Amino acid sequence: MAKDFFIPLQGALNLKTMKLYIVANRLPVKVQEDAGGNFSFERSEGGLATGLSSLDSEMETHWVGWPGIFVEDPGQREAITAELEKLNFHPVFLNEAQIQNYYEGYSNNTIWPLCHYFYSYIVYDADYWAAYKEVNELFCTEVTARINPGDIAWVHDYQLMLLPRMIREKVQDLSIGYFHHIPFPSYELFRVLPERAELLQGLLGADLIAFHTHGYMRHFISTIERVMGLGVMLDRFLHGNRFVYVDVLPMGINYDLYNQAILKPSVQEKALAFRKNYGEHKLILSVDRLDYSKGILHRLKGFARFLEQHPEYREKVSLVMIVVPSRDNVEMYAKLKRHIDELIGSINGMFSTINWTPVFYFYHSLPFEELVALYHIADVALVSPLRDGMNLVAKEYVAAKRDNSGVLILSEMAGASAELSAAIIINPNDINQISDSLLTALEMPVEDQLAKLRRMQILVSRHTVHRWAEDFMDKLRHIRHVNIENHKKRLMGQTAERLRRFYNKSKKRLFILDYDGTLSAFFQLPEDARPTEAILNTLKLLSSDERNKVIISSGRDHETLDRWLGHLPLDMAAEHGVFFKEDGVWSKNEDNRKVWDAEILKILQTFIDKTPGSRLEIKETALVWHYRNVDAWLAGLREQQLLNLLIEPCARQKLQIMRGNKILEIKSPIFTKGTAAKRFLKKDKYDFVLAMGDDTTDEDTFRALPKTAHTIRIGSVSEVARYYLYKQNEVLPFLEFLLDKSGTKKL
Numbered sequence: 001m002a003k004d005f006f007i008p009l010q011g012a013l014n015l016k017t018m019k020l021y022i023v024a025n026r027l028p029v030k031v032q033e034d035a036g037g038n039f040s041f042e043r044s045e046g047g048l049a050t051g052l053s054s055l056d057s058e059m060e061t062h063w064v065g066w067p068g069i070f071v072e073d074p075g076q077r078e079a080i081t082a083e084l085e086k087l088n089f090h091p092v093f094l095n096e097a098q099i100q101n102y103y104e105g106y107s108n109n110t111i112w113p114l115c116h117y118f119y120s121y122i123v124y125d126a127d128y129w130a131a132y133k134e135v136n137e138l139f140c141t142e143v144t145a146r147i148n149p150g151d152i153a154w155v156h157d158y159q160l161m162l163l164p165r166m167i168r169e170k171v172q173d174l175s176i177g178y179f180h181h182i183p184f185p186s187y188e189l190f191r192v193l194p195e196r197a198e199l200l201q202g203l204l205g206a207d208l209i210a211f212h213t214h215g216y217m218r219h220f221i222s223t224i225e226r227v228m229g230l231g232v233m234l235d236r237f238l239h240g241n242r243f244v245y246v247d248v249l250p251m252g253i254n255y256d257l258y259n260q261a262i263l264k265p266s267v268q269e270k271a272l273a274f275r276k277n278y279g280e281h282k283l284i285l286s287v288d289r290l291d292y293s294k295g296i297l298h299r300l301k302g303f304a305r306f307l308e309q310h311p312e313y314r315e316k317v318s319l320v321m322i323v324v325p326s327r328d329n330v331e332m333y334a335k336l337k338r339h340i341d342e343l344i345g346s347i348n349g350m351f352s353t354i355n356w357t358p359v360f361y362f363y364h365s366l367p368f369e370e371l372v373a374l375y376h377i378a379d380v381a382l383v384s385p386l387r388d389g390m391n392l393v394a395k396e397y398v399a400a401k402r403d404n405s406g407v408l409i410l411s412e413m414a415g416a417s418a419e420l421s422a423a424i425i426i427n428p429n430d431i432n433q434i435s436d437s438l439l440t441a442l443e444m445p446v447e448d449q450l451a452k453l454r455r456m457q458i459l460v461s462r463h464t465v466h467r468w469a470e471d472f473m474d475k476l477r478h479i480r481h482v483n484i485e486n487h488k489k490r491l492m493g494q495t496a497e498r499l500r501r502f503y504n505k506s507k508k509r510l511f512i513l514d515y516d517g518t519l520s521a522f523f524q525l526p527e528d529a530r531p532t533e534a535i536l537n538t539l540k541l542l543s544s545d546e547r548n549k550v551i552i553s554s555g556r557d558h559e560t561l562d563r564w565l566g567h568l569p570l571d572m573a574a575e576h577g578v579f580f581k582e583d584g585v586w587s588k589n590e591d592n593r594k595v596w597d598a599e600i601l602k603i604l605q606t607f608i609d610k611t612p613g614s615r616l617e618i619k620e621t622a623l624v625w626h627y628r629n630v631d632a633w634l635a636g637l638r639e640q641q642l643l644n645l646l647i648e649p650c651a652r653q654k655l656q657i658m659r660g661n662k663i664l665e666i667k668s669p670i671f672t673k674g675t676a677a678k679r680f681l682k683k684d685k686y687d688f689v690l691a692m693g694d695d696t697t698d699e700d701t702f703r704a705l706p707k708t709a710h711t712i713r714i715g716s717v718s719e720v721a722r723y724y725l726y727k728q729n730e731v732l733p734f735l736e737f738l739l740d741k742s743g744t745k746k747l
């Protein structure tokens with residue numbers, strides 16, 4: 001069993017003493033060495049750093065990351081570390097080979113193209129993977145050297161996907177969050193990765209895994225279900241003793257910074273100067289890092305198509321294209337850069353006039369003030385990535401407009417399009433649509449522009465990066481609380497000891513035990529779940545104590561139960577309480593209604609035919625559609641379709657449709673495991689009642705019992721049960737523990 005199955009969660013958060021560790025590939029600092037070998041340090045305030053700087057000031061915040069400089073000399077490393085520690089920054093020094101293989105390699109040549117749907121660009125290389133693991137370990141060493149129980153680690157992005165689990169295995173009782181800044185691709189794509197399971201295991205070390213959009217969240221959940229075989233309950237799944245939550249938390253920007261920038265005289269000056277330089281031309285602006293995911297070539301082609309199709313706009317509109325240099329020492333990027341240069345050359349060559357340049361191209365980054373001045377004056381922002389996790393430029397443009405008019409054209413493939421629906425949304429692969437959208441934008445009446453901008457400004461101003469960071473931390477706190485509460489319910493250690501003490505003290509005890517998924521594991525075929533020697537022995541031992549009354553309460557048919565367990569001194573309830581066995585005699589609760597008609601049976605037969613792996617069980621009093629062996633997605637679809645079709649005929653027959661553990665059962669509503677439990681309870685006076693079950697049908701049992709009963713849900717935490725056991729294979733050991741006369745057995 002993995003270590004993190006037994007992490008004690010100790011208590012609520014104490015903001016005064018706890019610390020937050022933000023772990024990201026890069027520290028928000030620029031370290032430079034001058035000719036004399038001296039180092040200078042300049043803080044770089046990216047979106048992440050500003051967002052997190054505003055977090056609860058009571059909480060001490062630390063950063064762990066690569067300082068962005070190669071330093072081998074131990075003395076120099078020490079000097080840099082000492083300087084950075086003053087800022088609560090903790091450097092992870094990497095050498096060139098590590099950056100080559102971990103960062104450029106596995107992160108940017110394997111995961112990046114995979115997550116951006118550039119399947120054919122994915123490079124598989126054993127050295128990349130080895131370095132990725134090695135560097136994640138280095139980050140882990142740095143974090144765990146200082147983090148303490150009760151602290152929070154917030155891990156960022158695809159370079160560090162193994163880290164949450166690594167940290168959790170080393171330090172117990174932490175809250176760990178992970179934010180994925182880039183898209184999470186469909187399972188069909190993610191599954192191609194040889195290391196898919198390791199990466200997911202790595203992420204599962206976190207308590208919260210968050211994405212920019214519900215699309216990415218959906219892909220992640222389906223990948224977790226399919227690759228890891230975990231059952232997801234809407235937005236969470238039980239992993240060891242913790243619930244891991246998945247959520248959508250779209251990142252925002254520092255709204256005021258962009259919105260108020262134009263109030264600064266220095267920015268106004270820049271804006272005026274730009275306006276003067278570009279004359280009366282309308283300006284279309286694009287800003288990206290050099291990357292194939294940004295759709296730069298498509299965008300240029302779209303602009304050229306626009307000039308071809310709308311000659312009336314020649315000499316009236318220019319595209320200002322800022323491309324921030326990135327990785328152009330890598331051949332694929334150098335090639336992209338050459339293509340961009342050539343295409344811009346050819347567009348300008350073809351359309352330029354003495355008075356007009358169609359494309360102004362900057363292959364360098366601009367100072368912040370120039371960037372916001374451009375945002376402010378640009379008539380159109382053309383943000384057309386082929387894939388982009390979020391794209392903050394779109395939000396910055398909207399914010400920087402203030403009262404100015406302007407139109408945002410936004411790719412539907414950018415995460416930002418999920419929020420900025422008032423933009424002109426385009427498919428960035430469609431060159432004609434880019435051209436058409438430019439016309440729409442340039443001809444949009446000013447009042448429409450302002451109205452749309454206003455709508456987007458309201459949204460962007462509310463969902464700021466500060467709020468994003470706060471929401472993330474709030475959610476983490478909530479999860480911690482939930483996990484602490486659930487942990488108290490886990491039947492192990494002292495909780496189990498206490499229960500054993502109650503057991504030993506009591507004189508008259510009632511046990512109500514479910515069979516499938518509780519005493520027995522699940523099998524592909526229900527008939528394979530016949531009792532093992534271990535089950536039989538435990539039941540014998542349990543019922544051999546004359547103070548114990550043991551009842552098996554199952555949804556199974558009574559013939560099977562009797563065949564399997566009839567020779568033991570047990571009472572039973574079968575088919576959810578329709579049949580019951582007391583003192584060795586079976587009886588049936590009479591219910592004269594018809595259990596099903598031809599229509600219901602026909603619907604079920606049709607669904608069996610079209611759902612590979614599903615099967616129909618016909619009991620004397622119920623029909624059961626089993627879907628344990630059906631693909632998770634198909635099962636969900638068919639279950640919903642079946643429910644929709646069955647509602648009417650079942651209502652007519654006054655039948656209940658009951659959702660169980662991978663089953664849908666059609667039965668009389670009168671008898672349940674709850675009615676069976678009440679019946680058995682009434683027969684005597686018990687001072688110890690214990691019930692175990694894995695399923696929603698067992699919750700009927702739990703509800704029917706007095707509050708003092710020891711109700712135990714198997715495989716999941718339940719609001720109705722007082723305790724839970726993590727897995728079915730803990731059931732027999734628990735019963736043996738309870739029966740252990742020596743009292744030395746531990747759980």
Ligand code: GDG
Pocket residue numbers: 047181182251287288289322324364365366367368371388389390391392393396
């Ligand atoms: C990841 C995801 C997701 C750009 N050029 C200049 C400049 N910038 C600034 C922009 C903006 C940032 O760089 C780029 O924003 P992105 O949204 O593209 O973010 P990335 O960090 O590249 O990437 C992305 C993001 O994480 C956040 O989760 O949105 O999808 O790929 O802030 O303003 N800044 C200055 N001069 C420039 O020339 N000063």
